[in-house]
Amino acid sequence: MHDARHMNTPQSNVPAAARAAAEAAAEEFIEGMGLTAEADGLPRIAGRMWGLFVIEGGPCSFTELAERLQVSRGSISTNARLLRDFGILERVSRPGDRQDYYRLAENPYGALLHGYADRMRAKQRNAERAISALPLQHMPGVRQRLESMQQFHQSAVEATEALIAKLRDPAHPHQQDDQ
Amino acid sequence: MHDARHMNTPQSNVPAAARAAAEAAAEEFIEGMGLTAEADGLPRIAGRMWGLFVIEGGPCSFTELAERLQVSRGSISTNARLLRDFGILERVSRPGDRQDYYRLAENPYGALLHGYADRMRAKQRNAERAISALPLQHMPGVRQRLESMQQFHQSAVEATEALIAKLRDPAHPHQQDDQ
DNA sequence: CATATCGTTCAGTCAATACTGAACATACTG
DNA sequence: CAGTATGTTCAGTATTGACTGAACGATATG
Structure with missing residues (x-):
């Protein structure tokens, strides 16, 4: 996990190593969400999705989610609906965009x-x-x-x-x- | 199932129909406990066992439970341990009796x-x-x-x-x- | 209209879990 | 000690549930 300190961008205040560490921490958090969700009887993927939204926040497209979490679109569809039924996620639409976007519910x-x-x-x-x-x-x-x-x-x-x-x-x- | 009922008071007569209705209500309650337990991720039998203890209360022997709930002794053993781990049931022992008895925990x-x-x-x-x-x-x-x-x-x-x-x-x- | 893209659904596969029934270990009794 | 009763464990079975991938309908764009 430790990147050498050569090849970092001189203009950026955030070196690549720190960004990698942050990504690892985010991954760990998301995985933890999967585990605690599983402990509550939810599918693990639903928990990971939830965790991803806590990190990413903003409206995520369906395809984005499928790629990011490495699962099929079918799973994304099912679990997104599950989280929506729970009131955790909500749909948002963008003008001139047919894709479905989801984001964390306001509460x-x-x-x-x-x-x-x-x-x-x-x-x-x-x-x-x-x-x-x-x-x-x-x-x-x-x-x-x-x-x-x-x-x-x-x-x-x-x-x-x-x-x-x-x-x-x-x-x-x-x-x-x-x- | 067939308990000796006190028949010394013929005036305060409890007819068989009323007793049957009470048994049906108890059964319904127990079954409801099974369903709500299942909704919480517990095995249905564990919920029914719990409900049975709410009704019966007193220390129940293992064999009693198996007969009453119509399940194998293995299931009783497993689910009793589960409820014990949750702190819902607790073991009681009677002097001169080798059987295990369970009852609702005090809290x-x-x-x-x-x-x-x-x-x-x-x-x-x-x-x-x-x-x-x-x-x-x-x-x-x-x-x-x-x-x-x-x-x-x-x-x-x-x-x-x-x-x-x-x-x-x-x-x-x-x-x-x-x- | 043709094409591409998106979300849903569904059969199929796979893993996890519940339950059974029998074998086993232990402890009481005669 | 033999006999009996009791609780646990475990292999086997059935059921449930998660996930995939393909098919499908719908919608936007060229």
């Missing part, structure tokens, strides 16, 4: 939290349904466990919604100024 | 939250590493995106830890970070 983490809250709500409703359908007066232990399950998911939903609100309002507006 | 949701916080921390560290490894002074957009990613996961970890604390001590209110 990808808020979208993620919405999905998380939804799954929590599903579990909470499941507990709720059981609470109202079972004759709990005859089974205090069951009532206690079901209610504690219901209350936990309730709290989780509330905490998630608080986090969503915090993300939306505070002194950190998302402005996407790209290089 | 299964707190254990879950710990795992969640760990995964969040992994992502936060990934962002942090990228932040310190990349020459961000030349790429303000990248810095902004990496920092917002890092801060989100930081906030998520904090919210999760607050929820853990709230679970442990429900009397105290949930306090958000106020740095």
